[in-house]
Amino acid sequence: MELCRKNDLEEGQARGFTVAGFDRKIILVRRDGRIRAYRDACPHYSAGTPMAWKTDAYLNGARTHLVCHAHGAQFDIDTGKCVSGPCLGQSLTAIPVIINQSGGIEIAVQTEGEKSA
Numbered sequence: 001m002e003l004c005r006k007n008d009l010e011e012g013q014a015r016g017f018t019v020a021g022f023d024r025k026i027i028l029v030r031r032d033g034r035i036r037a038y039r040d041a042c043p044h045y046s047a048g049t050p051m052a053w054k055t056d057a058y059l060n061g062a063r064t065h066l067v068c069h070a071h072g073a074q075f076d077i078d079t080g081k082c083v084s085g086p087c088l089g090q091s092l093t094a095i096p097v098i099i100n101q102s103g104g105i106e107i108a109v110q111t112e113g114e115k116s117a
């Protein structure tokens with residue numbers, strides 16, 4: 001399933017996508033030309049907390065880190081690891097993505113729903 005086109009995600013931008021088969025939004029973030037994807041669930045609490053205080057507000061002001069606006073945890077964009085805040089050392093859950101031949105960004109894993117279909 002294609003989330004968006006690579007060109008629809010600007011450098012230094014993060015966007016959240018609701019994806020069938022996933023219980024949380026998937027965050028796509030583009031930095032230095034690389035695209036990463038993470039489950040929108042802050043590891044500060046075991047159930048995971050949605051990180052944005054408003055639509056697509058996943059980055060800090062300088063756009064250098066993903067941020068959870070609940071208590072200010074900041075995450076390395078490339079690794080998903082918390083580098084500042086109450087869940088220091090914990091990580092966001094990375095979701096593998098691929099760029100298809102048409103330039104679309106797709107999740108590279110099957111969801112539970114797709115496996116049973």
Ligand code: FES
Nearest residue numbers: 042044068071073
């Ligand atoms: S829930 Fe994310 S920092 Fe507390």
